[in-house]
Amino acid sequence: MKYQSQSIARLYFIAAIALFIGQILFGVTMGLQYVWGDFLFPAIPFNVARMVHTNLLIVWLLFGFMGAAYYLIPEESERELFAPWLAKLMFWIFLVAGALTILGYLLVPYATLAEMTMDDLLPTMGREFLEQPTITKIGIVIVALAFLFNIGMTILTGRKTVINLVLLTGLTGLAVFFLFAFYVPDNLVLDKYFWWFVVHLWVEGVWELIMASMLAYVLIKVTGVDREVIEKWLYIIIAMALISGLVGTGHHFFWIGTPDYWQWLGSIFSALEPIPFFMMTLFAFNVVNKRRRNHPNKAAVLWALGTAVMAFLGAGVWGFLHTLAPVNFYTHGTQITAAHGHMAFYGAYVMVNLTVISYAMPIIRGKQANNERAQVIEMWSFWLMTVSMVFITLFLTGAGILQVYLQRYSEAPLPFIVVQEKLALFYWLREFAGLVFLVGLILYVYSFFAKGKEVEIVEDLDMKKAVTS
């Protein structure tokens, strides 16, 4: 670790992983509720568990992004963080606000939470994923502004690289698009437009910039490949992500009362959205093949490659599966969407966060990489989580196809709830895969504490060649 202030990332990473555990606990809870409807009822009804599951995901990913930014931006900018104290203060504000919000979801009925937080003054509650009370949303904006100010000043007064500028652009976009969460038109169609301007433009727009720059940073560090090569890839990837992703928002506007040209725009542009992810896969493998050193942190390299592959599968392939309007006519809002959502979020954003944490955490703790045994455990956690996520996705896809057929395609369509009962086997299998995922996550956390033989320092392949030839 070159700069003292990079260590602030540690706080963010620990909080991120803690919230991740919470997210998965609620995930397996609601997974069970799919087949055992009154499990934990009335304490934690399904709708609350779902809200907590998705909100924790978003919050922990944000913690991860911020931690990654605080770690990599001082190093890229070649200076200490502009205001380390501000980063620490914002951490505690964000954590307390986040914790209070989740407790609010769990302890009081949602309507009471709205009353307690005076939602009537500026009503923003009640929209999926953006359920946070208005005061929490204002808190998020304050934290985001302070965060952007802090990293922005660090970059502006330090070295500017493609990586830190792309990251800054992505994070600025993240903050700007969140502002649409404050605008809730009475017209339900307009309301959905603005809702998607947050949700879609985050995950299929600016977050891709954040992800690509985080991945590029780790790849530079673990492979020693020239920055210029990596930067060129980064340019192409973000250009493609933006071209396809921005107009690709249209794939959410097919059936919500919007003009029908969205079926064309949405289908054409979102059909191209897999391309930047495919480029990212090529990029990661190409760079690792051309590596000029064998970094001792093999687990981090595995995570980086895994991110590229799983993001392409989850976001790219599973997204394309149901993005064309004629297909989506049948699949809209079924378990196929859930399958795509799970693998895309895991493959792209969960894994890129784990990649950075896996790379940076040992360095923050004063060593180049975790010891060998810890890395073996971490790689086990990688495979357990990744393979179980593949199975979750496959089971949900199976459930989705059956659901589409029984509920929407067959000669005699059945009602939603009747179909749900017929999907029980898939849900049980998914729940089992979810438990395996939880085991993988526990192993991941344990790997940071596992004792073992310390690893050697960086091995430079160029040097090795020079010596042996």
Next chain:
Amino acid sequence: MACPNTVLCMSSIPTSSETAVIENEPKLLPGDLAIWFFIFMELLVFAIAFLAYAIMRAQHVELFNQYQLTLNKESGAANTILLITSSYFVIRAVHAIRADQVKACINNLYIAVGFGTGFLLLKSLEYYDKFSEGIGMSTNTFYMFYLSLTLFHFFHVILGMVILFAVIIKAKQGKYSASNHTGVETGASYWHMVDLVWIILFPLVYIIR
């Protein structure tokens, strides 16, 4: 640069310091390889859109024929000439920089941008006409395609001009010469793509019946 697999040979892109050395070798593609990935992506988007147009036209031949007549062919033809002319000046700019004539390169690029501006003005007048008649994306399928295809191209003309401007700025800073002008070729390649798309788009939407 004769690479069997361009994608995997990404790292063999000449860096700015290397460019000067290998400039004499015959290259597969002019300009930076990265722009060709971008151009390929752009052409793919337009190709899919043109295909969608063709399929929809086949299903609604009469509607498309009827409303195609309402388009301003003269304005479209004039715009085609404007873009082709601007591409000619971009070529002259590349030739100028290869002969080490920085000043001539910059002037030719300015003229090219000028013709690009002419295109945007003429196209805006066309849009003004259509919009003032109350025509929009939802009027019918033909206008939906006409507006979205030409508007998408319109934005590409703007982006192409931004790129040419960036080349002008760097040329003014003395960054290009006979031995190092990858940037000029890169900008030129993109501009030709914008031109090429229009040359397909114009007959497809305005003329072919």
